[in-house]
Amino acid sequence: MTIGERIGFVTLATTDSYAAGALVLARSLRQTNTVAGLVCLVSSSISEGTRTRLESEFDEVVVVDVLNSNNDAMLTLLKRPELGVTLTKLHCWKLIQYSKMVFLDADTLVIQNIDDLFERDEISAVADCGWPSCFNSGVFVFKPSIDTFNDLIEFAKNEGSFDGGDQGLLNDFFSDWSTKSIDRILPFGYNVHAAATYAYVPAFRRFKDQVKVVHFLGSTKPWSSKNPPQGEFSQFWQLWWSLYESNSKQNSKNDSISQKTSS
Amino acid sequence: MTIGERIGFVTLATTDSYAAGALVLARSLRQTNTVAGLVCLVSSSISEGTRTRLESEFDEVVVVDVLNSNNDAMLTLLKRPELGVTLTKLHCWKLIQYSKMVFLDADTLVIQNIDDLFERDEISAVADCGWPSCFNSGVFVFKPSIDTFNDLIEFAKNEGSFDGGDQGLLNDFFSDWSTKSIDRILPFGYNVHAAATYAYVPAFRRFKDQVKVVHFLGSTKPWSSKNPPQGEFSQFWQLWWSLYESNSKQNSKNDSISQKTSS
Ligand SMILES: O=c1ccn([C@@H]2O[C@H](COP(=O)(O)OP(=O)(O)O)[C@@H](O)[C@H]2O)c(=O)[nH]1
Ligand SMILES: O=c1ccn([C@@H]2O[C@H](COP(=O)(O)OP(=O)(O)O)[C@@H](O)[C@H]2O)c(=O)[nH]1
Ligand SMILES: [Mn+2]
Ligand SMILES: [Mn+2]
Numbered sequence: 001m002t003i004g005e006r007i008g009f010v011t012l013a014t015t016d017s018y019a020a021g022a023l024v025l026a027r028s029l030r031q032t033n034t035v036a037g038l039v040c041l042v043s044s045s046i047s048e049g050t051r052t053r054l055e056s057e058f059d060e061v062v063v064v065d066v067l068n069s070n071n072d073a074m075l076t077l078l079k080r081p082e083l084g085v086t087l088t089k090l091h092c093w094k095l096i097q098y099s100k101m102v103f104l105d106a107d108t109l110v111i112q113n114i115d116d117l118f119e120r121d122e123i124s125a126v127a128d129c130g131w132p133s134c135f136n137s138g139v140f141v142f143k144p145s146i147d148t149f150n151d152l153i154e155f156a157k158n159e160g161s162f163d164g165g166d167q168g169l170l171n172d173f174f175s176d177w178s179t180k181s182i183d184r185i186l187p188f189g190y191n192v193h194a195a196a197t198y199a200y201v202p203a204f205r206r207f208k209d210q211v212k213v214v215h216f217l218g219s220t221k222p223w224s225s226k227n228p229p230q231g232e233f234s235q236f237w238q239l240w241w242s243l244y245e246s247n248s249k250q251n252s253k254n255d256s257i258s259q260k261t262s263s
Numbered sequence: 264m265t266i267g268e269r270i271g272f273v274t275l276a277t278t279d280s281y282a283a284g285a286l287v288l289a290r291s292l293r294q295t296n297t298v299a300g301l302v303c304l305v306s307s308s309i310s311e312g313t314r315t316r317l318e319s320e321f322d323e324v325v326v327v328d329v330l331n332s333n334n335d336a337m338l339t340l341l342k343r344p345e346l347g348v349t350l351t352k353l354h355c356w357k358l359i360q361y362s363k364m365v366f367l368d369a370d371t372l373v374i375q376n377i378d379d380l381f382e383r384d385e386i387s388a389v390a391d392c393g394w395p396s397c398f399n400s401g402v403f404v405f406k407p408s409i410d411t412f413n414d415l416i417e418f419a420k421n422e423g424s425f426d427g428g429d430q431g432l433l434n435d436f437f438s439d440w441s442t443k444s445i446d447r448i449l450p451f452g453y454n455v456h457a458a459a460t461y462a463y464v465p466a467f468r469r470f471k472d473q474v475k476v477v478h479f480l481g482s483t484k485p486w487s488s489k490n491p492p493q494g495e496f497s498q499f500w501q502l503w504w505s506l507y508e509s510n511s512k513q514n515s516k517n518d519s520i521s522q523k524t525s526s
Contacts, residue, residue, distance in 0.1 A: 129395060130463025132391075134466055163466065180445070188395050200393025203431075
């Protein structure tokens with residue numbers, strides 16, 4: 001990135017549970033001394049108290065439409081109610097006050113500084129463990145742009161999503177991800193899928209120092225229970241809880257360097 | 264490849280059960296009208312009858328020494344102590360009568376012609392679903408070379424294998440696979456991991472026509488039972504059996520597959 005360009009991490013929370021994830025994610029990012037701004041997209045359904053807590057951790061909390069019947073263009077999509085949350089994620093492309101951003105799912109935890117991601121181009125992401133010629137949409141580098149946002153919405157309307165979620169949509173939209181450039185295929189360490197079914201334990205141990213982002217994908221999230229599932233990822237589950245229970249005052253956003261770079 | 268250069272597919276079978284896999288693999292390759300030669304590496308422990316059957320399906324059957332990683336600790340982690348023998352795979356680099364080859368595990372099944380793989384360079388392979396910055400060593404393009412073979416053996420002796428099998432070794436040896444060139448990262452369709460735990464069903468359905476090689480990795484192999492596991496891959500399991508039972512004069516007789524696998 002060039003000096004003076006604004007960079008930021010952005011996540012999304014449409015419920016109070018996912019907001020807990022977003023909160024911990026922000027704390028984990030602060031601990032890595034990131035110089036980027038932190039943005040949380042929320043829906044208006046989030047409680048007032050939750051929103052206040054998010055505001056104390058993030059630089060910006062942006063309320064976005066759930067893209068429902070208010071919007072004529074979305075009427076077609078109402079036949080696909082599961083796409084609601086998906087489309088809400090797409091709002092991140094509208095954050096054009098930033099020149100480059102990294103989207104992180106609210107169920108991710110950052111272990112090591114990942115500011116080097118801002119040197120990558122749209123769209124850079126990690127292979128999905130289920131079908132590695134697709135990328136996992138829990139972590140991706142993108143360039144905010146109203147044009148791209150509109151194209152994405154149009155694409156969603158016309159094509160739908162092959163998996164009913166944002167991942168299917170984004171993979172069909174950015175369909176050359178796996179063939180265009182090696183630089184767009186991020187090392188697995190940037191989005192380590194913490195799901196026991198995927199674990200290749202010897203590789204996990206061999207490349208442990210390369211784990212930068214842990215992604216609690218699947219239906220069991222850290223906020224659902226204090227007891228970690230068995231296996232290699234229990235340590236990260238515990239780390240999630242210790243960050244969740246830590247006092248937010250020590251994570252003052254006023255110390256963040258993001259404001260220095262945002263001028 | 265250039266006209267006049269020899270190309271070949273090679274697999275490995277150190278037991279009569281894996282030889283059943285190799286047999287079916289050869290038949291599946293013939294069905295795709297490949298122009299490449301078919302080579303099977305075997306250990307001397309393979310029965311005479313099995314070897315004769317392999318000779319009727321492959322262009323060459325080559326007897327090799329069994330190499331073993333002796334890395335019991337790592338194999339226990341993988342819960343697959345039998346995989347030490349997979350280092351025997353390294354012998355394929357000695358087939359210098361071929362200028363370019365594709366190694367295929369004996370538990371793979373070729374669905375569509377894959378001769379285009381011979382246009383790729385060493386080492387080209389598909390991402391492993393467990394840690395996608397590693398490649399899965401069930402399918403890979405390589406260039407036979409005695410120098411490379413010697414380097415691999417030396418490397419194995421000095422460094423061992425982080426997973427106790429060939430995959431760990433080959434990934435450490437060809438450690439720039441995931442960063443060097445996009446052309447070396449083969450589409451997932453060239454090595455679709457048929458393990459229920461890995462399935463991303465919507466992607467499987469979306470990209471079904473791109474499935475070229477199915478890999479029955481894990482501990483449950485087609486030859487272990489005629490009953491396919493539930494799920495998307497049952498059709499390929501059945502295809503495996505129909506190929507196994509085709510031309511049955513050659514392989515039924517008195518030695519049923521269950522007798523072979525129980526030994
Ligand atoms: O009800 C929901 C579901 C999802 N999300 C957001 O969408 C992301 C993707 O969903 P999830 O992480 O549950 O999917 P997975 O990674 O398990 O496939 C979450 O991390 C949240 O940021 C949300 O805000 N509310
Ligand atoms: O006892 C054995 C084990 C393995 N193999 C060969 O090594 C490959 C790798 O082993 P396997 O496919 O069982 O490993 P997986 O793909 O399940 O990890 C097999 O396909 C065979 O070609 C063999 O010949 N004998
Ligand atoms: Mn997620
Ligand atoms: Mn295999």
